[in-house]
Every structure is written in structure tokens, then in C-alpha cells.
Amino acid sequence: MAALGLSGTEERLYRHFLRNPGTSAEDLHLLLHTPRGEVRGALERLTGLGLLRRGRSTSGHDTLTAADPEAAVGLLTDRRLNELHHELRQVTRPQHLVAELRADMGAHTPAGGGVERMTNLTQIRDRIDDLAFFARHEVLSVEPHTALTPENIAHARPLDSRCLRRGVRIRSVVPKEALDDPATAAYLRELGAQGARIRLCADLAERVLVYDRHTALVPADPADTSRGALLAREPGLVASILALFEKIWDRATDLAALTGDSAPDAGALTPVELEVLKSMCRVAKDEIGARELGVSLRTYRRHVADVLRTLNAGNRAHAALLARERGWI
Numbered sequence: 001m002a003a004l005g006l007s008g009t010e011e012r013l014y015r016h017f018l019r020n021p022g023t024s025a026e027d028l029h030l031l032l033h034t035p036r037g038e039v040r041g042a043l044e045r046l047t048g049l050g051l052l053r054r055g056r057s058t059s060g061h062d063t064l065t066a067a068d069p070e071a072a073v074g075l076l077t078d079r080r081l082n083e084l085h086h087e088l089r090q091v092t093r094p095q096h097l098v099a100e101l102r103a104d105m106g107a108h109t110p111a112g113g114g115v116e117r118m119t120n121l122t123q124i125r126d127r128i129d130d131l132a133f134f135a136r137h138e139v140l141s142v143e144p145h146t147a148l149t150p151e152n153i154a155h156a157r158p159l160d161s162r163c164l165r166r167g168v169r170i171r172s173v174v175p176k177e178a179l180d181d182p183a184t185a186a187y188l189r190e191l192g193a194q195g196a197r198i199r200l201c202a203d204l205a206e207r208v209l210v211y212d213r214h215t216a217l218v219p220a221d222p223a224d225t226s227r228g229a230l231l232a233r234e235p236g237l238v239a240s241i242l243a244l245f246e247k248i249w250d251r252a253t254d255l256a257a258l259t260g261d262s263a264p265d266a267g268a269l270t271p272v273e274l275e276v277l278k279s280m281c282r283v284a285k286d287e288i289g290a291r292e293l294g295v296s297l298r299t300y301r302r303h304v305a306d307v308l309r310t311l312n313a314g315n316r317a318h319a320a321l322l323a324r325e326r327g328w329i
Contacts, residue, residue, distance in 0.1 A: 004076035005083070009034055010042045014051050017066035024061050050075050114234035117220060124217075124229050131211045132159045138169045140245050142208040145174070147181035160191060165314030167321055170196040173245075173252045175204045192255050193312055195322045199252035208245050216241040269310060269328075276303040278329055281320045 001011045012032055017023065025043055029036040043064070046052040051072045055063045066072070118124050132139060163170060170191070178200065179185045192198050207225070209217040216238045221227040232238055269277065279289035290300035304316070313319035323329045
């Protein structure tokens with residue numbers, strides 16, 4: 001019940017009184033092996049929340065009884081939703097901070113005009129993580145490494161998966177030799193199954209990362225990556241790096257073509273599911289889509305879930321993107 005705002009002690013107390021309704025709270029700290037003050041505070045909070053109700057036994061002793069679980073969970077859920085709504089309003093309200101923070105960023109940008117040089121490896125890795133985490137539309141990469149360590153994969157997986165679940169488009173070019181390493185090849189297939197587009201290229205030496213087509217990261221010295229990296233936001237420079245990526249992308253080969261894997265075609269959907277997919281991309285509300293197709297809202301939503309599962313998409317925007325990339329719609 002931690003997700004609903006209860007501490008471990010509070011949950012244990014609530015469950016205790018579910019099992020032992022109408023009993024006394026005396027000496028409960030001994031039973032729970034918890035300091036008396038902590039138990040007292042937890043009992044007061046549970047009573048204040050309405051999860052415990054005070055009473056009196058026939059012998060005149062004070063007793064406590066737990067609220068019905070359905071009512072208790074409902075109370076906690078409403079309270080937590082109100083808290084989250086308040087937090088969301090607090091987070092989204094101070095939009096003026098964007099301009100203020102951008103001013104701070106500009107104040108520390110070198111005179112070269114939108115280009116920052118980083119030499120510390122930890123700083124570079126942290127910046128890459130931040131850019132991936134906050135990417136909204138697209139991540140492009142050219143990675144010359146032929147093998148990823150288990151640590152590399154474990155570090156990259158949650159960031160890559162999060163991007164794909166949010167509908168961020170990922171296009172990546174890696175060396176053909178990457179398929180010779182089983183762990184790397186398996187991870188590339190995993191990304192492809194989630195919707196990333198992976199291509200392979202021979203004689204790959206460049207290293208390029210571009211986020212949302214406005215921020216690019218390249219080695220400061222391609223011949224010696226230990227000399228750090230350049231982070232560019234200058235539109236002209238980023239456009240040149242994008243052009244380089246597209247040239248590399250065009251001469252690379254799709255992962256599926258080299259491995260014999262094939263992405264599912266529209267035949268993987270039933271005719272009704274294909275119509276639901278088109279409806280998902282055309283209308284904003286399920287009620288409208290269900291009415292257009294002449295099915296119940298519940299049936300429509302079941303078909304939506306089946307479409308997402310077939311496409312291995314994390315959400316509807318991601319499903320629409322994958323469907324368009326595969327030429328289904």
C-alpha cells in the first residue's frame with residue numbers, strides 16, 4: 001500500500017486490525033517490534049484517514065476496528081490522486097523557469113556559438129542520458145562499436161525502452177560486425193521488436209548522436225575519442241551533422257534484411273483490427289471510433305489493445321508511428 005501513501009508500519013497496523021477487529025492497541029509496539037512513538041503516530045494517522053475507527057468494548061476498554069478494504073483503498077486512492085493533481089499543477093505552473101534556465105545555459109555557452117566541449121567521460125555520459133530521457137520526437141545515432149558489454153546494455157535498455165514507449169522514433173546505424181557478438185545482436189533485435197529502426201553498415205568509423213534534430217553530439221577528435229565530445233545546438237552545424245547521418249543511413253542495410261527477420265505485415269491484423277488502427281489515427285476519442293465502426297466501446301477498446309500488442313507498441317502514438325513506417329496506413 002506504499003503507492004497509496006501508507007508507511008510500512010501503517011500498513012502492518014491496518015492489516016492487524018483487519019485480522020483482529022475490535023481489539024486494543026495496547027502494547028502493539030511489542031508485537032510489531034516497533035518503537036512505541038512510531039506506533040502511536042501511525043495509529044493517529046490511520047484514524048485521521050478513516051482507515052481505523054475507535055470504539056469501546058463491553059468491559060470499557062478503547063478498541064480499534066479497520067475500515068472495509070474497499071472503502072479504505074477508495075479513500076487512499078482519492079487522497080493520493082488529489083495530491084498528484086496538486087503536484088502536477090505545481091510542476092506545470094512555473095513556465096517562466098524555462099526562459100530563466102535557457103538564459104543560464106546561454107551564459108555558460110562558449111563564444112563559439114552554441115557549441116560546448118566536454119572532456120570528462122562521466123559528464124558526457126550524464127549528458128547523453130539526459131538528452132535521451134527528455135527526447136520528445138526522434139533519436140538518431142551512428143555507433144561504431146562492434147560489441148556492447150552487459151553493463152552497456154543494462155544501462156541503455158531502460159532509456160531506449162522508455163523512448164520507444166513514449167513514441168519517440170529511434171534510428172540507429174551500427175557496424176555489420178555487431179552481429180558477430182551474440183549479446184549485441186540480441187539487443188539490436190530486441191530494439192527492433194520494440195519499434196526501433198536498426199541498420200548496419202560496413203567500414204563504419206563515425207560516431208554521431210542527434211536528439212530531436214536540434215542537439216547533436218560528436219567526438220571532439222574522431223581519431224581519439226578520449227579527447228572528449230562536442231555538444232552542438234547551432235542550427236547550421238546540426239543541419240550538417242543531420243545530412244551526414246542521412247548519407248550513412250542511406251548506404252546502410254536494414255537489420256531484418258541481414259538477419260532474415262521480418263517485421264509483421266498488415267496481414268498480422270484482422271480486417272476489423274486494421275479498421276480500428278486507421279480509426280485510432282483518425283479520431284481522438286474511442287467513443288467516436290466505436291460509433292464509426294458500429295461496435296461497442298468495450299469491443300473497440302479490446303481491438304485497440306490487440307493492435308498495440310501485435311505492433312509491440314507502448315501506446316497509441318507509438319502504434320500509429322510504427323504502422324506508418326511499415327506502410328500499413
